[in-house]
Amino acid sequence: MKQITDTILMIRPVAFRMNEQTAVNNYYQKVLDGLSPETVNGRAQEEFDAFVAKLRSAGVNVVVVHDTKVPDTPDSIFPNNWISFHENGDVALYPMFAENRRSERREDILDVLEERGFRIDNIMDYTEAEDDGFFLEGTGSLLLDRANGKAYCALSPRADEELVIEFCEDFDLRPIIFEAYQTVDDERKLIYHTNVMMCLGEDFAVLCADCIDDKQERKQVLESLKEDGKDIILITEDQVNSFAGNMLVVSGMGGKRLVVMSAAAHKSLTASQIAQLEKHATILSSSLDTIEACGGGSARCMMAEVFLPRQ
Numbered sequence: 574m575k576q577i578t579d580t581i582l583m584i585r586p587v588a589f590r591m592n593e594q595t596a597v598n599n600y601y602q603k604v605l606d607g608l609s610p611e612t613v614n615g616r617a618q619e620e621f622d623a624f625v626a627k628l629r630s631a632g633v634n635v636v637v638v639h640d641t642k643v644p645d646t647p648d649s650i651f652p653n654n655w656i657s658f659h660e661n662g663d664v665a666l667y668p669m670f671a672e673n674r675r676s677e678r679r680e681d682i683l684d685v686l687e688e689r690g691f692r693i694d695n696i697m698d699y700t701e702a703e704d705d706g707f708f709l710e711g712t713g714s715l716l717l718d719r720a721n722g723k724a725y726c727a728l729s730p731r732a733d734e735e736l737v738i739e740f741c742e743d744f745d746l747r748p749i750i751f752e753a754y755q756t757v758d759d760e761r762k763l764i765y766h767t768n769v770m771m772c773l774g775e776d777f778a779v780l781c782a783d784c785i786d787d788k789q790e791r792k793q794v795l796e797s798l799k800e801d802g803k804d805i806i807l808i809t810e811d812q813v814n815s816f817a818g819n820m821l822v823v824s825g826m827g828g829k830r831l832v833v834m835s836a837a838a839h840k841s842l843t844a845s846q847i848a849q850l851e852k853h854a855t856i857l858s859s860s861l862d863t864i865e866a867c868g869g870g871s872a873r874c875m876m877a878e879v880f881l882p883r884q
Contacts, residue, residue, distance in 0.1 A: 574660055574719040574720050574722075575660060575719065575720070575880060576718070576719050576720040576773070576774070576775045576822075577774070577775060577822050577823055577824050577830070577878075578823065578824060578878045578879060578880050579632070579633060579634050579823065579824040579825070579828075580633075580634040580635075580636065580878070580879040581628070581633060581634070581635055581636070581823060581876040581877060581878055581879060582636045582638065582652055582656075582658075582682070582686070582876075582877040582879055583621070583625060583635055583636070583637050583638075583650075583652070583875055583876060583877075584637075584638050584639075584640050584649045584650055584651075584652045584677075585618065585621055585622075585625075585637055585638070585639045585640060585650075586614060586617050586618060586621065586640050586647075586649055586650045587614070587639065587640045587641065587642050587649075588610070588614055588640070588642060588645060588646070588647060589613060589614045589617040589618070589647055589648075589649075589650055589864070589867065589868070613863060613867055616863040617650065617863050617864050617867070617868075620859070620860060620861050620862070620863055620864050621650065621864070621875075623859055623860070624859040624861065624872070624875070625637060627857060627859050628823075628833070628857070631825040631826060631829075631831055631857055632825035632826025632827070632829065633823050633824070633825050633831070636685065636686065636689060636879065638679075638682050638685055644673075644676040645673060645676070646673060646674065646676050646677045647673070648671070648673075648674050648677065648868060648870075649677050650864060650868060650870075650874075650875055651713070651868065651870050651874040651875060652677065652682075652875075652877040653711050653712045653713055653768075653873070653874055653875075653876060653877045653878075654667065654669065654674070654677075654710040654711045654712075654713045654714075654766075654874070655667050655669055655674065655675075655677050655678050655710075655711055656678070656682070656711060656877055657711050657712050657715075657717075657877065657878075658686075658691075658877065658878065658879045658880050658881045659744070659880055659881070660719070660880045660881070660882065661694070661695075661882075662692050662693060662694030662695060662881060662882055663694065663695045663696075663697055663744075664683065664693055664695070664696050664697070664881075665696075665697045665698075665699065665711070665740070665744075666678060666696060666697070666698045666699060666700050667699055667700065667708075667709050667710055667711040667714075668699055668700050668701070668702040668703040668707060668708045668709055668710075668736070669700075669703065669708060669710060670708045670710065670730060670731045675700070675703065678700070686879065686881065687884075690883055690884050691879065691881040691882070691883060691884065692881055692882045692883065692884045693881060697743055697744075699736060699739070699740065702733070702736055707733040707735070707736055708730070708731045708732070708733060708736070709731070709732055709733055709736040709737060709740065710731045710732065710766060711877075712768065712877070712878070713731070713765075713766035713767070713768050713870075713874060714726055714727075714729070714731055714732035714737075714766055714767055714768075715732075715737070715740065715767065716767050716768060716771055716772075716773050717746070717773075718773050718801065719880070720775060721801045722745065722746050722747055723746055723747045723748075723749055723797065723801075724737065724740065724741050724744075724746040724747070724748050724749065725749045725751075725767060725771060725773070725794065725797075726748065726749070726750050726751075726767055727751055727752060727753035727763070727764055727766075727767040727770065727771075727784075727785075728750060728751070728752050728763070729752075729753075729763040729764060729765050729766070730763070730765070731765055731766065732766075732767070734750060737750060749793065749794060749797050751785055751787070751790035751791075751793065751794055752785070752786070752787065752790065753767065753770050753771075753781075753784040753785055754784055754785075754786050755784065755810060755813065755814075756810065761786060764784060764813075765869075766870075766874075768818070768819055768873050768874065769813060769816070769818050769819055769870075770784045770813050770818040771818055772818060772819070772820040772821065772822070772832075772873065773803075773822075774803075774822040774830070774832065774853055774854060775822070775830075775853075776802065776803060776804060776853055777803055777804040777805070777806060777849075777850070777852075777853045778798045778803045778804075778805050778806070779806045779808060779817070779818060779820060779850075780794070780795075780798070780805055780806070780807060780808070780818075781807070781808045781809065781810060781812070781813045781818055782794070782795060782807055783809065783810050784810060784813065804849065804852070804853065806846055806849050806850060808842075808846065811841070812838075812841045812842065815837045815838055815840070815841035816834070816835050816837055816838045816861075816865055816870075816871035816872070817834070817838040817841045817842060819834065819835070819838065819870070819871040819872060819873040819874060820832050820833060820834040820838065820872065820873055821833050821872065821873040821876055821878070822853075822854055823876070823878070825855075825857075829855060830853065830854035830855065831854055831855050831856075831857045832850055832853070832854040832855070832856055832857070833857045833858075833872050833873070833876070834856065834857075834858050834871070834872050834873075835858060835859065835860065835861040835862075835865060835871045835872045836858045836859060836860040836861070836862075837860075837861070837862065837865060837871075838858065838871065838872070839856060839858035858872075859872070861875075
């Protein structure tokens with residue numbers, strides 16, 4: 574199985590703002606005082622367009638779908654939480670914690686991909702779990718090591734253990750399950766998405782091991798990465814706060830490996846971490862300050878990888 578793709582789906586926002594429904598357990602979100610909703614959305618659109626332009630100029634195939642004003646979906650810019658696309662032609666749809674995020678799931682997006690020549694054979698729909706109050710937010714919750722048949726997941730109100738296990742059985746993956754924490758007002762609280770503190774490349778992993786408070790769980794994650802020969806790049810909790818864990822490796826022009834992150838994430842890295850990363854991929858970064866502040870997510874959250882076979 575391929576670990577990286579050259580095609581990603583991105584959703585251009587029309588009413589981006591801080592989502593009050595997700596802020597209850599996403600402690601990275603902030604209110605930008607004194608800015609009107611129109612200003613916030615305008616800035617987010619500028620950041621989005623500049624980011625897409627950078628990706629395309631590096632040879633990444635970006636499928637952009639425009640969000641709609643109705644229904645109200647302030648977080649539509651983060652599609653990787655509700656959908657994932659797989660090499661065997663499967664599409665997975667995920668149960669979302671925030672009620673207003675459930676409306677992000679749009680069938681017409683699948684039509685767009687089929688029009689672009691991708692094949693969809695089967696839809697694995699996990700969304701019924703929402704009715705019982707159980708959630709699993711796509712590749713925000715699940716870090717898929719497709720090549721080594723594993724799924725890493727930090728449990729949280731948005732990642733239910735039984736759903737993780739069900740997903741792994743369906744997709745023939747070995748679950749690596751743990752809890753990851755951040756300090757909020759001197760209290761240790763669960764991190765809402767795994768992809769905030771961890772990134773997987775083909776031959777490397779970025780990880781904030783300090784977020785995994787349980788020593789046994791930390792050891793299990795590190796051993797699993799080492800077992801697959803990954804070069805482990807450790808980051809700090811401060812760097813996680815700058816979204817340094819929220820990276821994605823994609824394939825650009827001529828198959829060139831790109832590790833994509835925000836400008837804030839890039840700026841937070843040390844010279845030695847950058848050197849370690851650059852052994853494996855070229856860094857591509859773009860300013861996402863407004864999106865990060867209001868949305869509490871960053872570059873990786875904005876990109877849904879498309880691994881579907883061609884028709």
